[in-house]
Amino acid sequence: MPALPEVARILGTLGLTPSRRSEAVEGALPLAANSPQKCPLGLYNEKLSGTAFTAPRDDNLQTWLYRILPSASHQNFQPVPESSPNSLTSTTPSFGKHFNAIPNQLRWDPFDFDKEASWIHSLHLVAGAGDPTMKQGLGIYIYAAGSTMPDKTAFYSADGDFLIVPQHGVLDIRTEMGKMLVRPNEICVIPRGIRYHVALHGNEPVRGYILELYQGHFKLPELGPIGSNGLANARDFQTPVADFIEDYENTEWTLYGKFGGNLFAAKQSHTPFDIVGWHGTYYPYKYDLGRFNPVGSISYDHPDPSIFTVLTAPSIPHGAGTAVADFVIFPPRWLVAEKTFRPPWYHRNTMSEFMGLIMGNYDAKGAGKGGFQPAGASLHNTMSGHGPDMQTFEKASTMDLPPTKVGEGSMAFMFESCLMVGVTEWGLKTCQKVQETYNAHSWEPLKVHFKRPESSRGLSDGEKKNGVGDAKDLSSVHDIRGK
Ligand SMILES: O=C(O)Cc1cc(O)ccc1O
Numbered sequence: 001m002p003a004l005p006e007v008a009r010i011l012g013t014l015g016l017t018p019s020r021r022s023e024a025v026e027g028a029l030p031l032a033a034n035s036p037q038k039c040p041l042g043l044y045n046e047k048l049s050g051t052a053f054t055a056p057r058d059d060n061l062q063t064w065l066y067r068i069l070p071s072a073s074h075q076n077f078q079p080v081p082e083s084s085p086n087s088l089t090s091t092t093p094s095f096g097k098h099f100n101a102i103p104n105q106l107r108w109d110p111f112d113f114d115k116e117a118s119w120i121h122s123l124h125l126v127a128g129a130g131d132p133t134m135k136q137g138l139g140i141y142i143y144a145a146g147s148t149m150p151d152k153t154a155f156y157s158a159d160g161d162f163l164i165v166p167q168h169g170v171l172d173i174r175t176e177m178g179k180m181l182v183r184p185n186e187i188c189v190i191p192r193g194i195r196y197h198v199a200l201h202g203n204e205p206v207r208g209y210i211l212e213l214y215q216g217h218f219k220l221p222e223l224g225p226i227g228s229n230g231l232a233n234a235r236d237f238q239t240p241v242a243d244f245i246e247d248y249e250n251t252e253w254t255l256y257g258k259f260g261g262n263l264f265a266a267k268q269s270h271t272p273f274d275i276v277g278w279h280g281t282y283y284p285y286k287y288d289l290g291r292f293n294p295v296g297s298i299s300y301d302h303p304d305p306s307i308f309t310v311l312t313a314p315s316i317p318h319g320a321g322t323a324v325a326d327f328v329i330f331p332p333r334w335l336v337a338e339k340t341f342r343p344p345w346y347h348r349n350t351m352s353e354f355m356g357l358i359m360g361n362y363d364a365k366g367a368g369k370g371g372f373q374p375a376g377a378s379l380h381n382t383m384s385g386h387g388p389d390m391q392t393f394e395k396a397s398t399m400d401l402p403p404t405k406v407g408e409g410s411m412a413f414m415f416e417s418c419l420m421v422g423v424t425e426w427g428l429k430t431c432q433k434v435q436e437t438y439n440a441h442s443w444e445p446l447k448v449h450f451k452r453p454e455s456s457r458g459l460s461d462g463e464k465k466n467g468v469g470d471a472k473d474l475s476s477v478h479d480i481r482g483k
């Protein structure tokens with residue numbers, strides 16, 4: 001496979017997505033026109049819009065495709081019956097329609113591989129919020145496939161952008177715009193509507209996580225005082241190059257579409273992978289998480305995990321800085337904070353936190369059987385208290401604090417959303433992976449360490465010192481602030 005070209009600026013901090021152009025055959029793209037009377041090489045042109053025509057320039061995403069036959073040429077779509085082995089709904093009884101909002105902390109054991117399933121059949125909606133028909137919210141899937149999609153099939157989702165996070169096995173994806181090989185510790189985004197076929201590289205089973213974004217698109221977070229480099233750097237995102245098949249005589253292809261949370265299929269007498277050249281701002285891309293440049297505390301205290309945001313999808317109705325979905329990672333990094341409880345603090349968050357583990361151990365949670373394991377997941381919903389489990393707390397609050405590398409050989413991630421994330425029937429029951437004793441093992445055993453000072457005994461509430469303006473407090477500031 002030819003190396004994917006880098007994108008100089010993808011969804012960059014200027015808000016402008018770079019326009020890309022790619023020709024599999026020289027001259028496939030018309031010169032200085034999008035709709036010439038006759039397109040070069042006898043191709044048809046087709047516009048693919050990822051935003052409204054009238055979206056502001058900075059947000060506008062659209063691509064011109066130059067293809068052998070337009071995508072409109074197909075037989076009628078038919079619903080795929082639920083009993084069909086190809087039905088998404090036979091294994092995933094809810095597609096954005098029945099989310100159970102539950103305040104309990106939830107954790108899942110590693111999800112099983114499924115030898116029988118290919119990509120479409122392997123998608124299991126675990127959790128989400130909103131509704132794809134309203135273009136609001138998100139869906140979170142586990143995929144686990146043991147076979148390549150059949151020949152002459154393709155899939156697309158009209159419901160949203162797929163952010164795919166492989167945990168095991170390499171995805172060999174042929175998209176309309178070209179090919180992408182996506183390995184564990186890499187991610188890719190396949191925007192709404194783009195057709196693709198997923199093969200298993202080396203016949204190895206695949207498993208991973210998907211966030212489907214029903215509204216808007218991902219972009220890089222602002223860097224603020226960090227400056228012009230850091231976190232995920234724009235130049236490290238890669239897009240496919242045009243690559244097409246010639247298959248339009250005596251042939252039959254099946255196109256599967258996820259539309260409004262249901263699966264449909266249509267036959268067509270030509271391949272959907274017939275784009276000879278394309279140019280524009282709406283395309284799939286991939287990113288190697290190993291290239292993330294973390295920034296953290298180099299003095300004291302534990303900062304918010306927003307410093308580890310790879311991509312963000314802002315929610316306009318929820319206000320500035322609030323995302324319908326953030327993709328956050330916890331990469332290998334040095335912890336050097338002094339006099340600090342280094343793991344995450346205990347917290348309750350208005351945002352919902354769905355976490356997964358690609359490999360290794362996550363520093364805030366016990367590993368191994370019954371813990372937070374690779375291919376497992378956790379969900380800490382809106383205002384559900386969570387934080388380090390008892391063992392992690394006891395260790396981290398008493399340990400020496402030399403500079404320590406955490407997360408070596410590990411990669412945890414979080415899908416964080418401003419929406420209350422509900423769990424599907426599949427996620428709660430059918431998958432049989434929910435750890436019933438998550439809280440009982442993690443936080444119920446937390447010990448009381450409180451020791452009331454002798455001096456405060458016998459004082460009435462009103463007489464107790466609250467510490468404000470207390471001289472003792474001033475003397476307890478950190479050395480680093482210049483004692
Ligand atoms: O809950 C979690 O494990 C994720 C998380 C990590 C962190 O360092 C701070 C806050 C947070 O929610």
Ligand SMILES: [Fe+2]
Nearest residue numbers: 347353380386
């Ligand atoms: Fe959290």
